[in-house]
Amino acid sequence: MRPAPAEGGHSWFSLARWWAMVSKEFLQLRRDRVTFAMIVGIPIIQLTLFGYAINTDPKHMPTALVVGDRSEFTRSFVAAMHNSDYFRITGELPDEEAGRRALAQGTAQFVLNIPAGFTQRLLRGERPALLLEADASDPTATGAALAASAQLVEGVARKDLSGPYAALAPSPPPFDVLVHRLYNPESVTQYNIVPGLMGVILTMTLVMMTGLAITRERERGTMENLLAMPLTPLEVMTGKIVPYIAIGLVQATIILLAARYVFDVPFVGSVSALYSAALLFIACQLTVGITLSSLAANQLQAMQFTFFYFLPNILLSGFMFPFRGMPEWAQWIGSVLPLTYFNRVVRGILLKGNDWPDLWPSLWPLAVFALVVMAIAVRFYRRTLD
Amino acid sequence: MSGPASMSLSSDAPVGDGSRVPAAPSRDDLVIDVRGLNKSFGDKHVVVDLSMQVRRGEIFGFLGPNGSGKTTSIRLMCGLLTPDAGAGTCLGYDIRTQSAAIKRHVGYMTQRFSFWDDLTLRENLDFVARVYQMDDRAAAVDRALHELGLTGRARQLTGTLSGGWKQRVARASCMLHRPQLLLLDEPTAGVDPNARREFWEELHRLAAQGISVLVSTHYMDEALRCHKLAYIAYGRLLAQGTAAEVIAAQRLTTLEVRGPDLNAFVLRLRGMPGVEQTAAFGDTLHVTGRDRPQLESALAAATQGGGYRITPVDTGLEDVFIHLMQGAADNWAPEASGRQRAA
Numbered sequence: 184m185r186p187a188p189a190e191g192g193h194s195w196f197s198l199a200r201w202w203a204m205v206s207k208e209f210l211q212l213r214r215d216r217v218t219f220a221m222i223v224g225i226p227i228i229q230l231t232l233f234g235y236a237i238n239t240d241p242k243h244m245p246t247a248l249v250v251g252d253r254s255e256f257t258r259s260f261v262a263a264m265h266n267s268d269y270f271r272i273t274g275e276l277p278d279e280e281a282g283r284r285a286l287a288q289g290t291a292q293f294v295l296n297i298p299a300g301f302t303q304r305l306l307r308g309e310r311p312a313l314l315l316e317a318d319a320s321d322p323t324a325t326g327a328a329l330a331a332s333a334q335l336v337e338g339v340a341r342k343d344l345s346g347p348y349a350a351l352a353p354s355p356p357p358f359d360v361l362v363h364r365l366y367n368p369e370s371v372t373q374y375n376i377v378p379g380l381m382g383v384i385l386t387m388t389l390v391m392m393t394g395l396a397i398t399r400e401r402e403r404g405t406m407e408n409l410l411a412m413p414l415t416p417l418e419v420m421t422g423k424i425v426p427y428i429a430i431g432l433v434q435a436t437i438i439l440l441a442a443r444y445v446f447d448v449p450f451v452g453s454v455s456a457l458y459s460a461a462l463l464f465i466a467c468q469l470t471v472g473i474t475l476s477s478l479a480a481n482q483l484q485a486m487q488f489t490f491f492y493f494l495p496n497i498l499l500s501g502f503m504f505p506f507r508g509m510p511e512w513a514q515w516i517g518s519v520l521p522l523t524y525f526n527r528v529v530r531g532i533l534l535k536g537n538d539w540p541d542l543w544p545s546l547w548p549l550a551v552f553a554l555v556v557m558a559i560a561v562r563f564y565r566r567t568l569d
Numbered sequence: 570m571s572g573p574a575s576m577s578l579s580s581d582a583p584v585g586d587g588s589r590v591p592a593a594p595s596r597d598d599l600v601i602d603v604r605g606l607n608k609s610f611g612d613k614h615v616v617v618d619l620s621m622q623v624r625r626g627e628i629f630g631f632l633g634p635n636g637s638g639k640t641t642s643i644r645l646m647c648g649l650l651t652p653d654a655g656a657g658t659c660l661g662y663d664i665r666t667q668s669a670a671i672k673r674h675v676g677y678m679t680q681r682f683s684f685w686d687d688l689t690l691r692e693n694l695d696f697v698a699r700v701y702q703m704d705d706r707a708a709a710v711d712r713a714l715h716e717l718g719l720t721g722r723a724r725q726l727t728g729t730l731s732g733g734w735k736q737r738v739a740r741a742s743c744m745l746h747r748p749q750l751l752l753l754d755e756p757t758a759g760v761d762p763n764a765r766r767e768f769w770e771e772l773h774r775l776a777a778q779g780i781s782v783l784v785s786t787h788y789m790d791e792a793l794r795c796h797k798l799a800y801i802a803y804g805r806l807l808a809q810g811t812a813a814e815v816i817a818a819q820r821l822t823t824l825e826v827r828g829p830d831l832n833a834f835v836l837r838l839r840g841m842p843g844v845e846q847t848a849a850f851g852d853t854l855h856v857t858g859r860d861r862p863q864l865e866s867a868l869a870a871a872t873q874g875g876g877y878r879i880t881p882v883d884t885g886l887e888d889v890f891i892h893l894m895q896g897a898a899d900n901w902a903p904e905a906s907g908r909q910r911a912a
Contacts, residue, residue: 408684411677
């Protein structure tokens with residue numbers, strides 16, 4: 184509050200004071216390892232994920248064949264599909280039934296159905312059709328591939344129907360590819376995004392809330408009291424988790440109601456299956472939160488850990504971008520995240536009407552995840568104040 | 570509160586191989602018996618070779634300057650911290666391996682208020698009663714609230730209480746499950762004299778019932794109310810025994826000086842051989858030293874020409890503690906600027 188020095192110094196800003204402040208901030212920053220890691224880590228992670236992993240024009244989608252007719256033409260068409268890079272032929276299935284099942288379980292994105300007698304009818308000039316069935320629940324994943332399939336016909340026709348067959352290559356293509364967009368025929372993006380949001384919102388809120396649970400005790404000094412009492416780690420951890428299970432179910436309900444009545448997302452499958460899966464998923468996220476909580480030194484660090492966990496979840500789980508569009512290494516990371524499986528489950532139930540046998544491949548990883556992470560949480564819970 | 574004093578420790582299996590336990594007091598008589606406890610945080614040796622015994626029904630005072638390792642020692646004894654070296658028993662249970670059993674029978678009151686501000690008084694006490702699996706939960710909570718005089722405020726959030734009341738709540742909570750041993754970490758810091766007196770009367774009542782108390786404090790009057798004392802500085806236990814024993818063990822002589830301008834007198838004394846410490850008490854000065862003849866000749870030299878009266882007096886506990894603290898090597902000095910652990 185003293186007046187400015189006579190030699191014209193600016194009392195409202197002192198370079199020395201300011202620099203003292205800057206130095207202090209740098210010193211503190213240097214000692215706060217987690218913040219430092221975030222500062223460096225987040226741009227790197229974001230660049231890596233957005234730059235390499237995310238691909239809104241996914242290629243090499245698993246495509247199964249149901250072959251009713253083998254000929255030069257059908258082989259040539261399949262080869263052309265493969266060469267287009269959009270389709271990766273995974274193998275042949277015995278019948279249409281098996282093809283539908285592959286689509287429902289998500290093992291195939293496309294099923295190409297070559298009807299019996301296709302070649303004969305083609306040569307007769309009857310303009311037969313190939314049937315390409317697509318799992319269109321995520322329109323982004325299938326859009327480009329379906330567009331490409333139309334052009335394949337022309338290409339194959341021009342190349343193969345030459346010489347004696349040239350007469351068969353008039354301006355309208357000699358055969359058609361009929362496309363069936365299954366599960367989301369109008370390619371409504373919300374059908375894909377809204378069910379996905381369920382898992383995203385549960386992940387964010389539950390991990391964050393439980394992440395703070397134990398660090399809050401530690402910061403307020405009440406942890407010492409808890410530790411001095413005859414409570415076991417499992418009691419403390421599960422005791423803290425339970426209220427959030429209820430919170431998670433309430434959130435899930437809100438999202439489902441919004442999906443049904445606000446976004447008109449189809450509700451094909453069973454609601455009880457959906458809630459069972461949601462319960463399992465909630466358990467996964469709560470164990471993650473409680474683990475982060477026992478690892479973090481304070482609430483701020485718990486928040487930072489939460490963010491770290493949230494980032495790959497939102498980007499690599501197939502919520503925002505097609506899972507199949509990611510390079511293999513990113514799919515590997517995605518395969519460890521519970522949100523990946525839960526997205527498949529929710530979309531499977533709501534859009535495809537999947538039942539337990541179809542859901543099982545996505546459910547057991549969730550159960551394994553919850554058990555493993557809970558074991559880690561109990562392992563790292565500090566029984567003492569050491 | 571918990572059965573007659575003659576009753577032995579507890580029905581559930583006291584342990585320890587007898588070899589570590591001294592023959593003199595019977596094993597069942599020792600509620601705390603630790604040997605050679607050591608604990609370091611990083612490169613800071615917070616507790617060094619701590620050995621001490623507390624008997625059943627004893628109020629054991631734990632004294633020492635701030636950051637001397639009192640809290641860490643208490644935490645080691647109730648299994649909240651694991652010692653780096655050393656071993657011992659608390660209520661007959663091994664402090665390394667049976668901390669769960671210790672926790673059930675010990676009431677630990679933390680230095681910092683550690684109950685939940687966002688719970689009401691009743692909710693806090695009820696939580697404690699549940700955790701200790703008390704049969705007569707509601708009755709115990711009601712009784713505790715009644716004894717606190719807080720029945721009317723049972724629904725008040727604990728965070729809205731004043732410091733003194735919080736302390737009472739914490740005390741009531743740690744006694745709720747009728748522990749056999751109370752570990753109280755500066756329970757009366759910031760408590761008014763009246764409440765302190767009440768508190769100490771309560772402690773003596775409990776001790777008479779066979780409940781043992783280990784209490785850390787900074788107050789000399791409280792130290793004198795303890796059956797036994799231990800003085801710890803820089804992690805080392807420097808003296809232990811009854812107040813009289815602790816005083817006698819240091820073999821200090823204290824001389825009281827009366828006369829004009831004692832401030833100038835103190836300056837003259839400074840640096841003289843034999844004079845270890847001076848303390849002003851109103852219009853008298855206490856001069857303390859270990860070597861009586863040296864001390865007397867120093868005083869004789871300083872009093873030349875003045876009208877001073879010198880009389881030998883009993884050395885007080887405070888004189889002894891100050892002597893102990895000054896004599897203790899500050900083995901943490903190099904790290905003194907570093908992060909301070911709660912201790």
